[in-house]
Amino acid sequence: MNELPTTAIHIDIEVHKVIEANRKSFEDSQNDILRRLLLSPSTNGALTAPPQLIGATTVRNERSTGFYGFVLKGNTMSFNNLKAAYKNCLLELAAADGTFLTSLSKEETPARRLVARDRKALYKKTPHLADEFAEELVDGWWLDTNLSQQQVESRLQTACKVANIAFGSDLELKFPSL
CATH class of the missing domain: 1.20.1380.10 (Replication modulator SeqA, C-terminal DNA-binding domain)
Structure with a gap:
């Protein structure tokens, strides 16, 4: 995959917590997590927001911690x-x-x-x-x-x-x- 240019952004603690709550492994970068949350590959290779995020202000996934x-x-x-x-x-x-x-x-x-x-x-x-x-x-x-x-x-x-x-x-x- 080609390296895309990066931009530094400033986020508040609430957004940081959402990112961390969606971390699947320690190898996940914050960009990987945001990409997974916000973007999904379409059939033509373009990136689009998944339907459940359109109009959403906060997405909070529950962590799985056992049964x-x-x-x-x-x-x-x-x-x-x-x-x-x-x-x-x-x-x-x-x-x-x-x-x-x-x-x-x-x-x-x-x-x-x-x-x-x-x-x-x-x-x-x-x-x-x-x-x-x-x-x-x-x-x-x-x-x-x-x-x-x-x-x-x-x-x-x-x-x-x-x-x-x-x-x-x-x-x-x-x-x-x-």
């Missing part, structure tokens, strides 16, 4: 990372009970709420963390995504109490052993 799953009342679901499993478990509980998220929003740890209507309200002592770690769950409800596996398990135990289901039987986690 995480759960069985909720006999329904098995599996995901490539802890965050996706946690989020989808909460979504399943919310779908079964329209008052679940409101009830869960009353639960908190000393430093954080489990879910909140205001993303900064998730972080009682450190609201600035919302900019990086709060993610919309559904319809204006937010959750914290900066959690360890142990914290997720603890929060799901609390969620089961709120949903009035038995943790360990109605909801079984299929997470890697700590």
